[in-house]
Amino acid sequence: MTTAPQRFSAITRTAAQTRVLDAALKLIAEHGVSGTSLQMIADAMGVTKAAVYRQFKTKEEIVIAITEREMSRLEDAVEAAEAVGHPVGAREVLLDRMIDQAIERRGEVSVLQFDPVIIRLQGEHEPFQRFIERLYAALLGTEPGVEARFHAAMLSSAISVAVMHPLVADLDAETLRAQLIQMSRRMLDLPADSSAKRRSAAV
Amino acid sequence: MTTAPQRFSAITRTAAQTRVLDAALKLIAEHGVSGTSLQMIADAMGVTKAAVYRQFKTKEEIVIAITEREMSRLEDAVEAAEAVGHPVGAREVLLDRMIDQAIERRGEVSVLQFDPVIIRLQGEHEPFQRFIERLYAALLGTEPGVEARFHAAMLSSAISVAVMHPLVADLDAETLRAQLIQMSRRMLDLPADSSAKRRSAAV
DNA sequence: GTCTATAGCGGGATAGAC
DNA sequence: GTCTATCCCGCTATAGAC
Numbered sequence: 001m002t003t004a005p006q007r008f009s010a011i012t013r014t015a016a017q018t019r020v021l022d023a024a025l026k027l028i029a030e031h032g033v034s035g036t037s038l039q040m041i042a043d044a045m046g047v048t049k050a051a052v053y054r055q056f057k058t059k060e061e062i063v064i065a066i067t068e069r070e071m072s073r074l075e076d077a078v079e080a081a082e083a084v085g086h087p088v089g090a091r092e093v094l095l096d097r098m099i100d101q102a103i104e105r106r107g108e109v110s111v112l113q114f115d116p117v118i119i120r121l122q123g124e125h126e127p128f129q130r131f132i133e134r135l136y137a138a139l140l141g142t143e144p145g146v147e148a149r150f151h152a153a154m155l156s157s158a159i160s161v162a163v164m165h166p167l168v169a170d171l172d173a174e175t176l177r178a179q180l181i182q183m184s185r186r187m188l189d190l191p192a193d194s195s196a197k198r199r200s201a202a203v
Numbered sequence: 204m205t206t207a208p209q210r211f212s213a214i215t216r217t218a219a220q221t222r223v224l225d226a227a228l229k230l231i232a233e234h235g236v237s238g239t240s241l242q243m244i245a246d247a248m249g250v251t252k253a254a255v256y257r258q259f260k261t262k263e264e265i266v267i268a269i270t271e272r273e274m275s276r277l278e279d280a281v282e283a284a285e286a287v288g289h290p291v292g293a294r295e296v297l298l299d300r301m302i303d304q305a306i307e308r309r310g311e312v313s314v315l316q317f318d319p320v321i322i323r324l325q326g327e328h329e330p331f332q333r334f335i336e337r338l339y340a341a342l343l344g345t346e347p348g349v350e351a352r353f354h355a356a357m358l359s360s361a362i363s364v365a366v367m368h369p370l371v372a373d374l375d376a377e378t379l380r381a382q383l384i385q386m387s388r389r390m391l392d393l394p395a396d397s398s399a400k401r402r403s404a405a406v
Numbered sequence: 407g408t409c410t411a412t413a414g415c416g417g418g419a420t421a422g423a424c
Numbered sequence: 425g426t427c428t429a430t431c432c433c434g435c436t437a438t439a440g441a442c
Contacts, residue, residue, distance in 0.1 A: 168353055
């Protein structure tokens with residue numbers, strides 16, 4: 001039996017499939033999975049439902065593919081972090097990348113994390129579970145205590161949600177990024193560091 | 204023309220209506236608004252759909268009523284904060300109360316904030332908009348700058364989401380509360396203060 | 407790869423008896 | 425306040441022609 005690919009990045013899609021995923025992601029980000037029908041996806045693409053079903057057998061497969069694609073972006077960040085020798089430095093690299101991506105996608109995507117259907121899927125789909133475990137491990141850094149777990153939870157929550165908050169909707173990406181980096185360091189009780197780019201020479 | 208009540212707390216519901224809202228809230232927290240049908244609500248209550256429709260004319264009315272009830276809880280916190288003379292002290296009181304409620308409801312409810320249907324409703328329903336404005340004003344404290352807006356966004360995001368994070372699922376309420384208070388003070392660059400209960404004598 | 411057409415089901419909502 | 429029965433619609437999914 002051939003095992004499923006270990007990396008989401010290894011999954012390839014045809015151009016037609018990618019067009020479906022692009023349209024579906026946009027709609028799901030706005031209406032949620034349950035609030036998005038295949039008719040809506042087909043209309044957005046200018047084709048019929050049957051044409052969509054040719055690319056993916058079920059709606060659930062579309063949602064899984066979207067989740068895989070989003071996770072593959074984070075996967076790159078996790079692997080970059082794991083490549084760093086020191087756990088503390090690894091965490092810093094990961095947080096930098098998570099901030100980059102949260103800003104890059106700015107609200108379009110953050111909502112996916114909270115969709116009930118996607119949450120259920122993450123629990124049922126083994127590759128998703130394994131990746132989330134891996135992400136948490138990289139996020140936790142060295143100390144295995146209560147505080148470290150709390151810090152990781154608070155930081156990852158705050159980053160992905162704060163970028164789509166109405167109160168910061170008018171901030172440009174650079175300002176938002178600077179504030180997020182500064183706040184992250186403060187939350188971890190690290191010295192404020194304006195040059196957060198030294199990816200090597202970690203503490 | 205009689206204007207809508209200014210306070211959500213002034214809205215009264217019959218016992219039958221409350222039973223509907225309780226059942227609906229539970230289901231919506233798990234499956235989202237679009238993923239929850241009136242049949243599911245009726246089944247959870249042990250009655251038929253028609254019995255539910257006797258209490259609320261439409262599904263949307265149920266969702267609105269649920270949102271009103273959740274906001275009325277926060278309303279108490281906002282009013283307690285507004286009663287404090289100093290803006291800085293007011294913000295501290297509000298944050299304390301927000302932390303209390305986030306822990307009290309622990310994930311059951313936090314998801315509602317991100318439901319696409321409820322987000323749309325908040326934009327369309329004037330009383331909801333007015334309340335959110337009021338909440339933000341109390342949350343912003345004194346300084347009107349970019350930093351203050353960012354801090355308010357980051358804090359309110361982090362508090363409501365962190366409590367339902369898997370990494371802290373096994374923490375008891377007291378530990379979680381202590382960590383949240385400590386982190387909030389750190390995020391606002393206030394001195395760490397273990398006795399966070401002095402509701403008067405604000406800074 | 408796209409279409410038309412349709413099956414089969416569950417959704418929201420209403421009528422009217424008890 | 426609860427029921428049974430029903431209406432109409434949109435949903436997921438499939439069949440089969442082009």
